[in-house]
Amino acid sequence: MKWIDYARPQTVAEAVQLLTERGDGARAMAGGTDLIVQLRVGRRQPDHVVDVKHIPDLNEVNTSGGGVTLGAAVPCHIIYNNDAIKDAFPALVDSASIIGGTQIQGRASIGGNLCNAAPSADAIPTLIALGATANVSGSTGERSVAIEDFCTGPGQNVLGADELLTSISIPAQGANSGARYQRFIPRNEMDIAVVGVGASVTLNNGSFESVRVSLASVAPTPLFVTEINDELAGKDVTDENIAKAGEIAKDAAKPISDMRGTADYRRHLCDVMTRRVLSDAITRARGGNVDAH
């Protein structure tokens, strides 16, 4: 690994100042589970690593008012051990409990998962399904970005060189809502999604009020399939309509073939996984329990 300088700012202002001064030569680090690997293989070559996980604001979990605001550096293990999150946002627990294994989850943050912008990232489809936004601070002030607009390509996001992700806000999900994330991997754990699906539904008696579905590992960025809501909103919750959603997901996917699976296989998985994940989200919306893994 080439020489780097290391800084440990204590406030957002200090971190933004460091990033602004160093420009493209600096990179923020939270848990380092992506960044340190990338530095070691030379995929990213900053001169300066700005360790943001000692900034108190970035470690806050605020669950007042039914939603949750997650500090950008909060690691996975805090998320799946938080009772309020387990209760209100089980889909976030689905994601946090399958990112790496126990050791990775001790450091890996949801903010880092988002900023790393991998097409296969396991937290991003969940955040999109839940309608979350990214809160960003930079040298010219603060802004918020919808998660579906955050990733711009593999490993690329909307952040300017001076900008820091400070938190992620997930709005309160109404009564009769439920969400789920699942990925397909050939092992039981510790693997990269061949296909991942995050979905949230809000039901109105026996019909869909709204449906948000997002797919991992089938496009250069996590894919938000808005056509599923267009088709299902107002329709009855039936196997036939769930099957339609699977078909739409399959058609929306733009997968590549690689060692994890061919494009055809991935399209097939989009159909199967979308149906499964929607069924689980519906079960949760109706108050039923679905285990994270």
Place this chain on the structure above:
Amino acid sequence: MPTKSYVQTNINGESVEFLAEPRQSLLEVLRDTLQLTGAKEGCNDGNCGACTVKMDGRIVCSCLVFGVEAEGADIETIEGMASPEGLHPLQTAFLENAALQCGICTPGFLMASKALLDHNPNPTEGQIRWWLANNLCRCTGYDKIVRAVMDAAQKMQA
């Protein structure tokens, strides 16, 4: 000329100081600077768990931590597991259940298993396998490791 950073940390209950380049991993510092060679390097990218140490109450892959991040932290390594009175029950159980062959994965498995039992003294087989998924072993086929952890859990409860 870049300079090394001064780091003050706590390892196995003792205050320790060292100098490190910011790019050096905690694993490199432990092994090459502090001669604590119990933590092993298997993959150097977070997959194998051979480098597992406890940092501020959580197990982590020390290959994915910078040494300079240890400033002010509390670190536990495999060197702190046995006491002057003898081996930790997990260490004894690994020996009695033949849960190791070449042994390179063993310090990591022991650190991870101890963290599991600290948090859940009576885990099911499924919970053990899930918790230990970040540790790889090329020799044993895992069954003996899982049985050793169950055995230790039982003995520690008795």
